Amino acid sequence: xxxxxxxxxxxxxxxxxxxxxxxxxxxxxxxxxxxxxxxxxxxxxxxxxxxxxxxxxxxxxxxxxxxxxxxxxxxxxxxxxxxxxxxxxxxxxxxxxxxxxxxxxxxxxxxxxxxxxxxxxxxxxxxxxxxxxxxxxxxxxxxxxxxxxxxxxxxxxxxxxxxxxxxxxxxxxxxxxxxxxxxxxxxxxxxxxxxxxx
Amino acid sequence: xxxxxxxxxxxxxxxxxxxxxxxxxxxxxxxxxxxxxxxxxxxxxxxxxxxxxxxxxxxxxxxxxxxxxxxxxxxxxxxxxxxxxxxxxxxxxxxxxxxxxxxxxxxxxxxxxxxxxxxxxxxxxxxxxxxxxxxxxxxxxxxxxxxxxxxxxxxxxxxxxxxxxxxxxxxxxxxxxxxxxxxxxxxxxxxxxxxxxx
Numbered sequence: 475x476x477x478x479x480x481x482x483x484x485x486x487x488x489x490x491x492x493x494x495x496x497x498x499x500x501x502x503x504x505x506x507x508x509x510x511x512x513x514x515x516x517x518x519x520x521x522x523x524x525x526x527x528x529x530x531x532x533x534x535x536x537x538x539x540x541x542x543x544x545x546x547x548x549x550x551x552x553x554x555x556x557x558x559x560x561x562x563x564x565x566x567x568x569x570x571x572x573x574x575x576x577x578x579x580x581x582x583x584x585x586x587x588x589x590x591x592x593x594x595x596x597x598x599x600x601x602x603x604x605x606x607x608x609x610x611x612x613x614x615x616x617x618x619x620x621x622x623x624x625x626x627x628x629x630x631x632x633x634x635x636x637x638x639x640x641x642x643x644x645x646x647x648x649x650x651x652x653x654x655x656x657x658x659x660x661x662x663x664x665x666x667x668x669x670x671x672x
Numbered sequence: 673x674x675x676x677x678x679x680x681x682x683x684x685x686x687x688x689x690x691x692x693x694x695x696x697x698x699x700x701x702x703x704x705x706x707x708x709x710x711x712x713x714x715x716x717x718x719x720x721x722x723x724x725x726x727x728x729x730x731x732x733x734x735x736x737x738x739x740x741x742x743x744x745x746x747x748x749x750x751x752x753x754x755x756x757x758x759x760x761x762x763x764x765x766x767x768x769x770x771x772x773x774x775x776x777x778x779x780x781x782x783x784x785x786x787x788x789x790x791x792x793x794x795x796x797x798x799x800x801x802x803x804x805x806x807x808x809x810x811x812x813x814x815x816x817x818x819x820x821x822x823x824x825x826x827x828x829x830x831x832x833x834x835x836x837x838x839x840x841x842x843x844x845x846x847x848x849x850x851x852x853x854x855x856x857x858x859x860x861x862x863x864x865x866x867x868x869x870x
Contacts (some may be wrong), residue, residue: 530728540798545802548847589870649746666791672787672795
């Protein structure tokens with residue numbers, strides 16, 4: 475643990491940041507996990523209605539090797555949130571002019587939040603109109619998303635390079651804390667909780 | 673943000689700890705939030721059946737000043753987890769021989785985890801038999817619990833002193849990630865996630 479000279483765990487105070495919701499995206503073709511730009515989204519407490527990730531629960535998969543595959547578990551992955559800046563960084567490192575948020579199934583694209591992928595669990599994003607989402611965890615890039623990128627760029631090697639290049643740049647997964655409509659182009663208040671190292 | 677010499681955010685690796693589930697407690701009288709020792713608990717994805725904190729959602733209260741009072745929100749408070757060691761520390765600082773977990777409505781009492789209240793959000797507790805809970809946040813001690821303590825100790829001042837003395841010692845709130853039975857006296861594996869300071 476990180477402790478101060480008196481032996482107490484050092485607590486870093488919470489902070490309030492502001493950012494912009496650059497894009498909202500939704501699954502349009504149920505056969506694909508890719509998303510497409512829409513003017514806004516309705517967020518319910520189960521996520522985005524109609525989205526394959528909607529629900530209070532989901533099935534455990536390869537991301538949860540500590541649970542039996544297929545076991546019903548609490549969902550902490552209702553929403554995928556990425557940033558304009560990190561997507562640009564991924565594209566640049568992959569040698570592409572662009573990697574679209576929709577190719578990797580993102581729901582919300584933020585702009586103006588440095589190192590969005592490092593927003594800690596418990597960070598709250600407050601949208602105009604009252605909707606609120608809570609960050610659950612950093613998202614891990616997978617070959618599945620890499621393959622989708624390769625399908626758009628026509629470069630098969632992207633399937634394997636994406637998981638390496640996009641590590642710690644692939645955004646966060648989040649749950650809806652309070653319902654509401656969110657609109658592309660609107661302002662977002664971000665509350666980072668106090669933090670410490672255990 | 674805490675960055676290393678190259679400008680990258682410093683990531684502290686996750687850790688695996690072991691501990692013991694010392695006590696399991698349940699609400700017995702629906703008119704009170706206090707809990708009483710039971711041999712074990714059934715954990716469902718909504719929490720402990722019959723407990724006032726069970727449910728995927730709950731009503732926003734004074735702990736969530738950023739939401740309208742009474743708004744339906746995602747629940748991150750299904751379970752209250754405290755530790756033998758921190759309860760002893762609270763009791764000692766309050767000048768009592770004991771502060772019982774049940775007086776403050778705890779569901780699970782852990783033993784052998786240093787500074788349990790500082791387990792970060794995303795920490796998973798794995799119980800024998802498969803149940804798993806995820807830490808959501810540090811719990812904030814309130815006058816409500818202080819009043820309950822005062823009711824047992826007969827010292828009215830405990831209502832006000834408890835929230836001050838028990839700050840950062842009052843355990844954590846958690847959600848059930850996977851269902852199962854948990855038994856008092858059994859072993860628990862604790863996985864602390866990797867951490868960083870944003």
